[in-house]
Amino acid sequence: MQFYQPTxxxxxxxxxxxxxxxxxxxxxxxxxxxxxxxxxxAMPDHLIDLKKLSDLYHINIKDDVIQIGALTSIxxxxxxxxxxxxxxxxxxxxxxxxxxxxxxRGTIGGNIVxxxxxxxxxxxxYAFGAVLTLIGPDGERQLPIQDFVLxxxxxxxxxxxxxxxxxxxxxxxxxxxxxxGLRQSMAISVANxxxxxxxxxxxxxxLKIAAGxxxxxxxxxxxxxxxxxxxxxxxxxxxxxxxxDISPIDDIRATAKYRKQVVxxxxxxxxxxxxxx
Amino acid sequence: xxxxxxxxxxxxxxxxxGELVQREIPTHLRLxxxxxxxxxxTGSKEVCGEGECGACTIILNGQTVNSCLILAVxxxxxxxxTIEGLADTQELTxxxxxxxxxxxxxxxxxxxxxxxxxxxLLDRHPHPTRDEIKYELSGNICRCTGYHKIIDAIQRAAxxxx
Numbered sequence: 001m002q003f004y005q006p007t008x009x010x011x012x013x014x015x016x017x018x019x020x021x022x023x024x025x026x027x028x029x030x031x032x033x034x035x036x037x038x039x040x041x042a043m044p045d046h047l048i049d050l051k052k053l054s055d056l057y058h059i060n061i062k063d064d065v066i067q068i069g070a071l072t073s074i075x076x077x078x079x080x081x082x083x084x085x086x087x088x089x090x091x092x093x094x095x096x097x098x099x100x101x102x103x104x105r106g107t108i109g110g111n112i113v114x115x116x117x118x119x120x121x122x123x124x125x126y127a128f129g130a131v132l133t134l135i136g137p138d139g140e141r142q143l144p145i146q147d148f149v150l151x152x153x154x155x156x157x158x159x160x161x162x163x164x165x166x167x168x169x170x171x172x173x174x175x176x177x178x179x180x181g182l183r184q185s186m187a188i189s190v191a192n193x194x195x196x197x198x199x200x201x202x203x204x205x206x207l208k209i210a211a212g213x214x215x216x217x218x219x220x221x222x223x224x225x226x227x228x229x230x231x232x233x234x235x236x237x238x239x240x241x242x243x244x245d246i247s248p249i250d251d252i253r254a255t256a257k258y259r260k261q262v263v264x265x266x267x268x269x270x271x272x273x274x275x276x277x
Numbered sequence: 278x279x280x281x282x283x284x285x286x287x288x289x290x291x292x293x294x295g296e297l298v299q300r301e302i303p304t305h306l307r308l309x310x311x312x313x314x315x316x317x318x319t320g321s322k323e324v325c326g327e328g329e330c331g332a333c334t335i336i337l338n339g340q341t342v343n344s345c346l347i348l349a350v351x352x353x354x355x356x357x358x359t360i361e362g363l364a365d366t367q368e369l370t371x372x373x374x375x376x377x378x379x380x381x382x383x384x385x386x387x388x389x390x391x392x393x394x395x396x397x398l399l400d401r402h403p404h405p406t407r408d409e410i411k412y413e414l415s416g417n418i419c420r421c422t423g424y425h426k427i428i429d430a431i432q433r434a435a436x437x438x439x
Contacts, residue, residue, distance in 0.1 A: 001281045001283065001284070001285055001304045001305050002285050002304065003285070003287055003304040003348075003350045005353075027351075030346050030347060030348070030351070031328055031343075031346050034307070034327075034328070034345070034346040034347070034348075035326075035327035035328060035346070037279050037305075038279065038326050038327050038345070039327075043279060043280075043281045043305055045283065047304070047348075049350075049351060051351070075340075098328075098416065099331065099415045099416020099417070100341055100394065100397075100413055100415070100416050101328070101331055101334055101341050101342050101343045101394075101416045102328055102343070102346075102416060104337075104340040104341060104342050105342050105343070105346065105347070184415070185412075185415030185416070186329060186415055186416060186418075
């Protein structure tokens with residue numbers, strides 16, 4: 001296995017293009033990749049480590065948007081006060097993410113590109129409407145996160161394209177995150193939920209809810225939230241509206257029935273708390 | 278241990294416990310195997326091999342990481358501290374003494390990782406609450422002690438540092 005550490009985007013693009021017909025893999029934090037090799041998946045002939053691409057660590061704070069470099073570690077997301085003050089759900093997801101050793105090494109970009117249905121940063125990124133910047137041999141393009149993640153482990157990345165920036169619009173909305181796992185830390189989520197909202201006197205004027213680990217990709221509960229926003233549903237309608245957007249499965253961690261119940265409980269607890277119904 | 282049908286080598290330079298180490302290594306060698314097999318630094322343990330248990334915890338450029346999830350080639354030019362490098366003399370550190378005083382060690386397999394995680398926690402938060410200690414230790418699994426004595430030991434080490 002040949003190992004490369006390009007230090008500029010130009011170098012990366014030249015290198016990856018020259019290896020187009022080869023078995024090559026890109027490496028970021030490695031916290032999802034190395035366990036696969038440990039379990040017996042074949043290692044590539046060419047491993048391109050992205051960690052020397054220094055531009056991918058920047059966090060740019062602009063008036064209307066923040067741009068997060070894809071190699072920003074989960075620990076930095078957890079610690080940076082900006083996230084706690086403006087993107088609470090993302091901060092909370094990073095706080096509940098694995099353990100310290102993984103947070104130090106794992107990256108926000110890796111969590112997205114890994115495209116796990118249970119990825120813990122993903123519900124918050126969906127609920128905040130994250131837009132992703134990708135760079136490859138054909139140049140730069142932008143995709144909303146829901147168009148980027150296509151299924152478990154599947155993304156819209158083209159050959160030799162990488163995720164470079166996660167763009168989040170700055171809003172006055174409040175947000176929160178809930179995760180249910182078999183253990184508080186170091187456990188893959190049975191269900192995880194992010195809420196982004198604005199509410200006055202018991203009425204929502206903005207509401208977005210994203211749920212993870214209950215469908216092949218993260219889903220937003222748009223049937224529920226749209227009827228709450230235009231005031232066409234009552235609490236009796238909520239369970240069916242919630243279940244209309246999720247399709248959980250039975251697996252080693254939980255049954256589909258349990259996941260449905262957990263999502264229902266968490267969403268309804270949130271709504272009842274905010275609306276005091 | 279990872280395998281590759283077509284091994285390539287890499288000239289690695291890395292500072293480990295204050296000493297510059299230069300070795301030719303296979304590119305697919307894990308950092309944990311480099312430390313244990315090539316350098317004989319067997320304080321870092323392998324238990325799960327997939328980043329769940331923290332027994333292979335080391336300090337890489339000032340942060341705790343799982344050395345089973347890193348290839349040795351990735352740390353070219355880096356600074357690493359293992360449990361062997363914690364004290365620069367034969368003396369135990371306050372943290373190690375505190376683990377001993379509190380009988381926080383049973384089989385001992387998780388302890389190097391626990392001690393390093395405790396040390397890094399106190400570097401950043403000299404006076405952690407019990408909950409902060411538990412949170413920081415959540416990536417380190419112990420199957421003997423039930424954690425209480427380990428948490429007591431880190432708490433006391435913090436108190437002793439003042």
